[in-house]
Amino acid sequence: MGRVYNFSAGPAQLPVSVLERAQEELLSYQEKGMSVMEMSHRSSDFKKIIERTEELIRELMEIPETYRVLFIQGGASLQFSMVPLNLLKDGGHAYYVNTGSWSKKALSEAKKIGEAKILASSDDQNFTYIPELDLQQINEQTDYVHITTNNTIEGTRFTKFPNTGHVPLVADASSNILSEQWDVSKFGLIYAGAQKNLGISGLTIVIIREDLIGHVKADIPTMLNYETYTKNNSLYNTPPTFAIYITMLLMEWLKEQGGVAAIEERNKEKANLLYKAIEDSKLFYSNVKREDRSLMNIPFMTDSDELNKLFVKEAEQEGLHQLKGHRSVGGMRASIYNAMPIEGVKALVDFMNEFERKHI
Amino acid sequence: MGRVYNFSAGPAQLPVSVLERAQEELLSYQEKGMSVMEMSHRSSDFKKIIERTEELIRELMEIPETYRVLFIQGGASLQFSMVPLNLLKDGGHAYYVNTGSWSKKALSEAKKIGEAKILASSDDQNFTYIPELDLQQINEQTDYVHITTNNTIEGTRFTKFPNTGHVPLVADASSNILSEQWDVSKFGLIYAGAQKNLGISGLTIVIIREDLIGHVKADIPTMLNYETYTKNNSLYNTPPTFAIYITMLLMEWLKEQGGVAAIEERNKEKANLLYKAIEDSKLFYSNVKREDRSLMNIPFMTDSDELNKLFVKEAEQEGLHQLKGHRSVGGMRASIYNAMPIEGVKALVDFMNEFERKHI
Ligand SMILES: Cc1ncc(COP(=O)(O)O)c(C=O)c1O
Ligand SMILES: Cc1ncc(COP(=O)(O)O)c(C=O)c1O
Ligand SMILES: [Mg+2]
Ligand SMILES: [Mg+2]
Ligand SMILES: [Mg+2]
Ligand SMILES: [Mg+2]
Numbered sequence: 001m002g003r004v005y006n007f008s009a010g011p012a013q014l015p016v017s018v019l020e021r022a023q024e025e026l027l028s029y030q031e032k033g034m035s036v037m038e039m040s041h042r043s044s045d046f047k048k049i050i051e052r053t054e055e056l057i058r059e060l061m062e063i064p065e066t067y068r069v070l071f072i073q074g075g076a077s078l079q080f081s082m083v084p085l086n087l088l089k090d091g092g093h094a095y096y097v098n099t100g101s102w103s104k105k106a107l108s109e110a111k112k113i114g115e116a117k118i119l120a121s122s123d124d125q126n127f128t129y130i131p132e133l134d135l136q137q138i139n140e141q142t143d144y145v146h147i148t149t150n151n152t153i154e155g156t157r158f159t160k161f162p163n164t165g166h167v168p169l170v171a172d173a174s175s176n177i178l179s180e181q182w183d184v185s186k187f188g189l190i191y192a193g194a195q196k197n198l199g200i201s202g203l204t205i206v207i208i209r210e211d212l213i214g215h216v217k218a219d220i221p222t223m224l225n226y227e228t229y230t231k232n233n234s235l236y237n238t239p240p241t242f243a244i245y246i247t248m249l250l251m252e253w254l255k256e257q258g259g260v261a262a263i264e265e266r267n268k269e270k271a272n273l274l275y276k277a278i279e280d281s282k283l284f285y286s287n288v289k290r291e292d293r294s295l296m297n298i299p300f301m302t303d304s305d306e307l308n309k310l311f312v313k314e315a316e317q318e319g320l321h322q323l324k325g326h327r328s329v330g331g332m333r334a335s336i337y338n339a340m341p342i343e344g345v346k347a348l349v350d351f352m353n354e355f356e357r358k359h360i
Numbered sequence: 361m362g363r364v365y366n367f368s369a370g371p372a373q374l375p376v377s378v379l380e381r382a383q384e385e386l387l388s389y390q391e392k393g394m395s396v397m398e399m400s401h402r403s404s405d406f407k408k409i410i411e412r413t414e415e416l417i418r419e420l421m422e423i424p425e426t427y428r429v430l431f432i433q434g435g436a437s438l439q440f441s442m443v444p445l446n447l448l449k450d451g452g453h454a455y456y457v458n459t460g461s462w463s464k465k466a467l468s469e470a471k472k473i474g475e476a477k478i479l480a481s482s483d484d485q486n487f488t489y490i491p492e493l494d495l496q497q498i499n500e501q502t503d504y505v506h507i508t509t510n511n512t513i514e515g516t517r518f519t520k521f522p523n524t525g526h527v528p529l530v531a532d533a534s535s536n537i538l539s540e541q542w543d544v545s546k547f548g549l550i551y552a553g554a555q556k557n558l559g560i561s562g563l564t565i566v567i568i569r570e571d572l573i574g575h576v577k578a579d580i581p582t583m584l585n586y587e588t589y590t591k592n593n594s595l596y597n598t599p600p601t602f603a604i605y606i607t608m609l610l611m612e613w614l615k616e617q618g619g620v621a622a623i624e625e626r627n628k629e630k631a632n633l634l635y636k637a638i639e640d641s642k643l644f645y646s647n648v649k650r651e652d653r654s655l656m657n658i659p660f661m662t663d664s665d666e667l668n669k670l671f672v673k674e675a676e677q678e679g680l681h682q683l684k685g686h687r688s689v690g691g692m693r694a695s696i697y698n699a700m701p702i703e704g705v706k707a708l709v710d711f712m713n714e715f716e717r718k719h720i
Contacts, residue, residue, distance in 0.1 A: 004393035008400040011601055016387065019395055023386040027379050033364035033679065035379055037560045037606065040368040040682055073433035073562060074583055077597035081581035112579045195598055200397045202433060202562040202600025219472045221441035223434055237437035238555055240562025240600060241371055246397065319393065322400055 005344035008322035009152050009297060009335040010175065010196040013344075018249045036245045041238050049245050050234065056251035060260055061177075063184050063207060070206040070226060071234040071244055076102075076174045076193040078224075079204060080109035083146070083170055083189065086216050086226050088114035092143040094170075095119035100127040100151035101328060106172060110146070119145060126329075127154040129289035133162050144168045144188060150176035152196075153326045155299040155333070156292040161186050168212060176296045177205070178254065179338060180264045188212055196296070197338050199247035202240045254338065263338050270336050270345045271295040277349040283307075283356045301331025302359075308332060311355055318351050320344075365704035368682035369512050369657060369695040370535065371555040373704075378609045396605045401598050409605050410594065416611035420620055421537075423544050423567060430566040430586060431594040431604055436462075436534045436553040438584075439564060440469035443506070443530055443549065446576050446586050448474035452503040454530075455479035460487040460511035461688060466532060470506070479505060486689075487514040489649035493522050504528045504548060510536035512556075513686045515659040515693070516652040521546050528572060536656045537565075538614065539698060540624045548572055556656070557698045559607035562600045614698065623698050630696050630705045631655040637709040643667075643716045661691025662719075668692060671715055678711050680704075 006013040029036045032045060039046045054069045063069065072078070083106075088094055093114070096107040098121035110116035119138075120131040138145065145164045150157040152175040161169065161182075168188020177192040184190065189208045195201035206226065214227045222228050228236045257263055275293060278284050284300045286293075302308055308331050312324045325331040336345055366373040389396045392405060399406045414429045423429065432438070443466075448454055453475035456467040459482055470476035479498075480491040498505065505524045510517040512535040521529065521542075528548020537552040544550065549568045555561035566586065574587045582588050588596045617623055635653060638644050638660045646653075646660045662668055668691050672684045685691040696705055 002391075002393050003388065006394050006398055008398070008403075011398055011400060011598065013398050014395065019387050019397070023383055026383040026386065027376065028363065031362075033362050034366050034681070035374065037379070038366055038368070038371055038373050040371060041561065043368075043682070073435065073438070073600075075433065075597045078433070078581075078583045081583060085581075109581060112581065193598060200602055201401065201598040202603055221438075221445075221469060221472065223438045223441060237435045238371065238553060238561040240433075240603070242560055242602070243562055243600070321394070322403070 002319070004319040004321045005340070005347055006321045007334045007336065007340070007344075007348070009326070009333065010193070011201050012196050012335060012337050013339050014200075014246075014250065015253050015339045018246070018253050021249055022246060037242045039241060041235055041241050046241055049241075049248055050239070053244055053248040053251060056248065056255060057205065060251060060254055061182070061184055061207070066210050067184060067207050068210060068213070068230050070208065070229040071239050072204045072206055072229060073202065073240055075201070075204055076172055076191060077105070079172070079191040079206065080106045081113065082224050082226070083144070083191070084110040084113040084116065085220055085224055087144050087168070087170070087189070087212060089143050089215070092141050093117055094144050094146060095138065095142055096146045097121070097131065097133060097148070098123060099130060099148050099156060100154040102152065102172060102174070103148045106146060106148070122156075126287070127151060127156065128287045130156050130158055130292040135162060135164065138164060138167050142167045144170045146170045146172070149173045150294050150296055152297050152335075153328060155286070155288045155294045155297045157294040157296070159291065168209065176294070178260055178263070179267050179295055181260050194243060194247055196335075199250050200243050203243035203247060205247075250339075266342065267295045267336075267338065270340065270342050271298065273342070273345050273349060274298050274334060274336070277352055281352065281356055283360050284352060296337055297333060297335045299325055299329050299331060299333045301325065305330075307359055314355065315348070315351055318347070320348055320351055362679070364679040364681045365700070365707055366681045367694045367696065367700070367704075367708070369686070369693065370553070371561050372695060372697050373699050374606075374610065375613050375699045378606070378613050381609055382606060397602045399601060401595055401601050406601055409601075409608055410599070413604055413608040413611060416608065416615060417565065420611060420614055421542070421544055421567070426570050427544060427567055428570060428573070428590050430568065430589040431599050432564045432566055432589060433562065433600055435561070435564055436532055436551060437465070439532070439551040439566065440466045441473065442584050442586070443504070443551070444470040444473040444476065445580055445584055447504050447528065447530070447549070447572060449503050449575070452501050453477055454504050454506060455498065455502055456506045457481070457491065457493060457508070458483060459490060459508050459516060460514040462512065462532060462534070463508045466506060466508070482516075486647070487511060487516065488647045490516050490518055490652040495522060495524065498524060498527050502527045504530045506530045506532070508532045510654050510656055512657050512695075513688060515646070515648045515654045515657045517654040517656070519651065528569065536654070538620055538623070539627050539656055541620050554603060554607055559610050560603050563603035563607060565607075610699075626702065627655045627696075627698065630700065630702050631658065633702070633705050633709055634658050634694060634696070637712055641712065641716055643720050644712060656697055657693060657695045659685055659689050659691060659693045661685065665690075667719055674715065675708070675711055678707070680708055680711055
């Protein structure tokens with residue numbers, strides 16, 4: 001069974017050992033005679049799975065006791081609405097940092113619910129950098145400040161997080177959660193779709209400071225209220241059980257890798273390898289500001305649309321898949337999440353060098 | 361690998377052949393070198409999966425061209441809010457038929473959004489029957505009538521559907537979709553969590569008549585608007601890709617079984633076997649009105665709490681799992697969805713007979 005290197009921005013490549021373990025116990029989890037897919041979410045076996053998953057996330061991210069970890073459906077896109085529904089107050093407002101396509105969507109959903117304003121933006125240069133924030137603009141009426149920690153499409157990331165004082169910092173961390181060590185206590189709320197560094201699509205993880213829960217108006221739909229999840233340990237209704245199980249396996253894998261500190265080292269090594277190849281190249285280039293470069297999503301391109309297309313096509317023939325760039329940026333994009341082995345990046349760099357020799 | 365019979369109300373037992381197929385291609389779908397879990401939802405391979413899934417559901421349920429099939433996250437519980445958010449109009453109201461715990465939850469979510477009233481209820485007799493509906497109450501201001509086609513907890517089902525004329529009939533069909541042949545054209549909207557007859561948890565299927573889409577107020581969250589799903593073929597954001605794939609496999613299995621007509625026959629045979637055992641028994645009984653009995657969820661009990669407990673415990677030792685009744689009803693409950701083979705029901709009946717001999 002030949003496996004390829006999959007540079008998809010998400011859903012994304014998983015470690016082979018995780019897939020093998022899922023495969024092994026697909027018809028019978030731990031000799032129980034049933035698949036995790038078939039387990040009642042109220043069974044003691046599933047409760048152990050969801051509890052273990054939470055425990056591993058807490059341990060890996062060193063999440064303080066005062067935070068809750070929630071398992072929600074709907075993707076990060078539903079969080080774009082749940083965040084303001086739960087955190088915006090009458091007469092208050094939220095500040096959004098506009099660093100790309102996903103930030104813009106988060107902002108436009110918030111505007112439907114209440115007052116949401118732009119604190120800073122990098123749209124003047126096609127989102128190729130992370131803007132400075134003027135924190136003086138934050139005031140008593142600011143309910144939260146929203147950032148996108150990593151811009152999946154544009155290939156930038158926050159390398160340090162703003163100190164918003166008593167105002168909660170809310171982060172869409174969909175595309176780089178668990179890729180670097182963070183101090184969770186700097187955030188009020190972190191959310192992430194699971195389909196990159198946390199597992200598979202259909203599950204969203206929300207990490208929320210306890211004091212932010214329970215202040216919504218009475219008429220919010222039950223499923224959109226964070227308190228529903230905290231009061232019922234994410235078992236108010238049927239959660240995406242199999243997706244949670246895959247997250248458990250992936251977190252166990254990450255722990256075996258040495259945890260977030262170790263994976264951060266490897267992520268930097270992988271990204272540096274690819275950035276160096278782009279810099280050294282006379283054919284390929286990147287438009288992203290050096291200091292703000294993503295470790296996870298690396299857009300690069302040549303000046304020729306034809307060559308870009310040919311690159312993507314020939315790469316696929318070499319077992320390097322999903323390298324097409326997002327239509328809004330063009331060119332190529334290599335997404336190299338935690339589960340992408342360095343061998344995959346080396347294979348890509350080798351192919352880039354070969355391609356350059358042929359086409360320059 | 362010993363497999364058990366799993367009588368869970370959901371997530372529930374799947375056909376072994378479906379699990380085996382998923383297992384076989386877990387590391388490499390159709391020799392593509394990647395798992396379905398790792399596939400970009402924008403890839404042509406995944407598009408084929410979601411299109412094939414829709415096609416199979418359409419074919420099996422004979423869904424008219426004028427209906428759309430949507431793949432949504434959040435469970436049936438999120439539909440409790442999406443239905444009124446999308447269908448309730450200013451000055452209008454909805455009528456709910458209150459036939460059990462799930463109907464009550466649907467109603468209470470609707471009340472948060474607009475005017476929702478009870479058309480008929482069976483709460484006077486602990487929801488052990490399906491009430492007659494006085495359709496004269498429906499008027500020009502009625503935006504829809506909501507029923508729960510099968511009451512998972514109480515063990516009743518609608519054996520015929522009310523003719524609501526020009527007012528859309530909305531159905532929570534979570535626990536008996538695809539178990540019997542239905543005329544979809546009688547409904548305006550059918551929704552169902554996938555974790556019973558459609559696949560695994562984390563996916564909800566909505567079948568909606570086209571003319572009901574697109575009449576919401578502008579400020580509804582994008583993810584709660586059915587139009588978002590129809591306009592983007594359920595790919596506005598990342599859908600629960602693996603859950604959709606399992607639905608595809610399950611629908612292929614159902615087709616191989618002869619489709620809904622054939623499974624209906626088998627479901628009736630299975631249910632009759634169990635109901636006959638309960639009726640013939642001097643120990644076990646059921647409180648559900650004969651004409652309204654569910655084919656999918658069959659509650660039964662003895663007069664002794666101790667015996668009920670012992671039954672559940674000893675049954676599990678015989679490989680008959682998850683037979684504990686819901687706490688609101690007590691006793692036992694056997695959920696026998698499409699994927700439960702008749703052998704499972706026979707094993708249960710044999711065990712009931714043996715238990716009765718010992719304890720009467
Ligand atoms: C940073 C970021 N936010 C939000 C999303 C949307 O996530 P979902 O598809 O889970 O709604 C994505 C998806 O790639 C993303 O990368
Ligand atoms: C009839 C019915 N409606 C709604 C639900 C809730 O579904 P979910 O857990 O997917 O939100 C269930 C769950 O068992 C059900 O049986
Ligand atoms: Mg982005
Ligand atoms: Mg260069
Ligand atoms: Mg019920
Ligand atoms: Mg009897």
